[in-house]
Structure formats: structure tokens, C-alpha cells
Amino acid sequence: MNNSSPQTDAPATAQEAPVVTPAFSPLYQQIKGLILQSLQSSEWKPGESIPSEMELAARYRVSQGTVRKAIDELANDHLLIRKQGKGTFVATHAEHQVQYRFLKLVPDQGDLNTEGPAQREIVDCKRLRASADIARALGLRPGDAVLQVRRVLSFAGVPTILEDLWLPGTPFKGLTAERLADYHGPMYALFETEFGVRMVRAEEKIRAVLPDKGQRDLLQLPVNTPLLSVERIAYTYNDTPMELRRGFYRTDTHHYHNALN
Amino acid sequence: MNNSSPQTDAPATAQEAPVVTPAFSPLYQQIKGLILQSLQSSEWKPGESIPSEMELAARYRVSQGTVRKAIDELANDHLLIRKQGKGTFVATHAEHQVQYRFLKLVPDQGDLNTEGPAQREIVDCKRLRASADIARALGLRPGDAVLQVRRVLSFAGVPTILEDLWLPGTPFKGLTAERLADYHGPMYALFETEFGVRMVRAEEKIRAVLPDKGQRDLLQLPVNTPLLSVERIAYTYNDTPMELRRGFYRTDTHHYHNALN
């Protein structure tokens, strides 16, 4: 736990030794790493509280302030949630607060509350072998088993989002259209509780496209209606990609909202 | 500076007295507010260093740790930039690090470095009276003077972005097409140095649209090419809107990149 041999140290005899050895990791970063390990190994599960700052300080033999700084960063990354007077909890996609953390489509008038919950329809759900680009996105090899899901989300009865998504077959063994349809709540919450896969961050590439006939029909669109194409890769711990999602959003009544800070 | 009369206190005799008085503002938040005032009043200008933590602690009669926490938050908001060993500096849009902080369009292959800088062409720049929607967005009254700018950005010679932007007339008195064309560097950097207006955050509404003929010609597009419509409102201190920008992005060679945390 001291700095004489931090994890990031490179052996002095390494083949391609770096010119400088920037390796220095503060104690609180190391603590952060240890907490992260406990989260990954499900020692503390989503929704549960983790030990108090004092307990963790004793466990890791550091001061409370150091644990605090580690937790601060994890809370900032939305991996933990602090609740004054109650404790620190493992974040979960099931909470209403963060229900739509990754969905940035909002109605032009009103907000998600006035609009009410989305109606979901699973169009398709099947296992198949990963094509080259799917495999690359998910860090798999072409031909590996993946699960493909297609669904439509409607707001106030109007089909608004068409999504295709691909999941690696191994971690999601046993996921079926029925289980998806039966589950009421965010899809990422189901992934957490049923498969122990927690999505912690994502990246999106957004384009304007014209839908093909199949997409147009599913969304009941007139011809020449441009759609927002949103390609998302969602990551679990360790920057491991766990989902590729290609969404097509109607933007005549909704828009993609983004805050730039 | 004590909590007996924080800024957020509400008079007990207020007409619509809240049921609870949550008014409690930590010391470091008050310090943050004081630093913010100095930034607004240009006591410290963009690019300059602010006093050291010890000096500020003495000035505000608090401990260094309290000042540190205030600065931490301001650095997180990108209002200040900390440089170990050198000092803390007022953030500026002129630095290469944050040059394109608000532009999320990136090339499909390579990155901004391989692509090189954008070519800019000012198509139009004129003063006019604000329409109802422009006025609403900028917090003005319809008929107030505004500056309207239209420009095209090209990458590797290919027109890629068409932007219309509106600025409130008063703060930007003296801005002309010539000054815009002559200035080499980010537009927001010019706003800082020439008009003392620093943009600190922005919000964007993104849609997929089909361009009209005028837009199509300026971007030299074939018919039926959908574009990304990006409507941005940029704010300076105190959440004061200072710019409305309507951008149209080609997304056949580029995409809008967004990180979800």
C-alpha cells in the first residue's frame, strides 16, 4: 500500500522502457481501486450499502479522509451514491432518480414526467454469430455467439424509438424475449439483477439518416422522414464493452438533449 | 461569512414562506461564490493566474483546505485550471487543450489532429431586430437589437458545418464580419478578449432534418441528404444566455460524439 511499489510501476529492465517513470499513484487512488474490486466481485451488490467510512478506513489502514476522497470520486462516476445520515450505497439503474441516465431523448414540450412511461414492444430476440463489426465493437471474435434484440419504444402511443441491440452471448446466457417482455423497469436494471452486469458508462455516435423500408414501417413513418441514428457502446467495469445498441429516434416531437460543461 | 446569515437565507416574514428552511450553505460554497464574483468582475482575467491558495485563505480568513475545496469545484466546472507547481489559472477558450470543448463533431476516421484545423468562411453578418423565438432564447424582448452571423466550416476542403448564430447586440457592440474573418482562433476566444464575454456552459437540442435549398447549396449537398440539426444556447456567468446557435452538420464523414457517464 506504499508508493515504493505501486501497481503502475514498470520494471527497470523492461524491453521498451519509458523515458520517464511517471508511475506515482496516490493512496486514495489505490483505495479507489480496492473499492472498485469489491464492487466488481459483487462483495457489495447494487442497492446495498457499503461499510461506513470509518470501517473502510480501519480495513485499509488509512485515515477517514483518504477513504472519503476515494469514495468522492466513485460517487462522481455514479458508481456509488452517498446519502447523508444513512450511508453510502452501490448505485443501481433501478432507482427512479437515474432511470433514464443513458437516454437523452426528451419531449419538445413537457418532460419525462408529464409524458409518462414508454410502452415497450420486443419485436425480435434471437441468438446468432457475431459479424465482423459487431464483434469488434464488443471485443469478441467474429462468429462468437451474440444475442440480438430489436424493440420499439412508444410514447403516448406513438412509436418513437427503434432499437437494435447486441449482447455477448456468454454473460447473457438465458436471456429470452419473454424475460425481456415480462420485466417492468429499465433494461439495464434487469441486466444487473439477473446477470450481474452493471453498465457504468457509455459512448454514443450520432448521425442523421434516412430509414430503410423496414425501419420506416416499424415506426409508421412517411417517406423522407430523417431519423437520428444513435450508436451506443455501453461498458461495464474495466472498460469492458457489454452492449452495442443502434437506436433510431424520431425527432419531430422529441429531441436529443445534451448539456455541455 | 458565518452561517447565521448565509446568502441563501429567506426572511422569516416572506410572503410564501417555505415549509422548511433548508438554507445552509457550507463555508466553501460561500468562498466559491466570492471567487466567482472576482471572475465575473474580471478581477482575474482569462489566462491569468489567481492568487495562491494560501493567499486566498488569508484574504477570506479561512483555512487552505476550505479554499481548496472551493477551487476544486470551480476547476471541475472548467472555470479554473489547476497546474501543479505553477498555480491556478482562469480558464480560457484560447488554449489548445479545450479549443473545441463545445464542438462534438469528430471525423469517423482519425481525430481532430489528423484532420487539421477547419477552414472558416463568414457568409453573412448583420444587425437586426430579434424575432420572438430568438428573443426568448436570449432572454431579450422581441425587437431588441441582435447580431446575426452565418458561416460555413470546412474540413479538408469539404463544407461540413453550416451555422447561424445570434448574439445580443449590446454586449457585442462593434463586432463585424471583418473582425470575425480576421481573427484566427476559436470564436469564443475572440468573445473573451474583445468583449469580455466568457461562455461557461451550453445546452444543445439535436434533431435529424432535411435541409432546405439554401442550406443544401451552401454545403454543396445532393438532395435528400439528412443533416444533424444542433441548436445550442451558450451561457456566461449567472446562467445568462449569450448566444443562440443553429448548426447543421454533415454526418456522412463525421459524427457527433457523446460520452455518457
Added chain:
DNA sequence: CAGTGGTCTAGACCACACT
């Protein structure tokens, strides 16, 4: 009331940049 996170302080020491 006890237990939790949140704030504030004071002091020591480390890493980095300049001179």
C-alpha cells in the same frame, strides 16, 4: 440517542516548475 456522511481546521510532507 447513536451512527452516518459533511464540513472545517491545522500541520506535515510530497511532487512539480522555475530560477
Added chain:
DNA sequence: GTGTGGTCTAGACCACTGC
């Protein structure tokens, strides 16, 4: 070396929650 921000500690007290 000196001054800057960055880390770590230890202790005191405050605010919120639930018993």
C-alpha cells in the same frame, strides 16, 4: 532553493436519519 498545488493525517464539530 523557494513557491506552487497535491496528498495524508488527526481531531473537532455540524447536519441528517432512524431508533
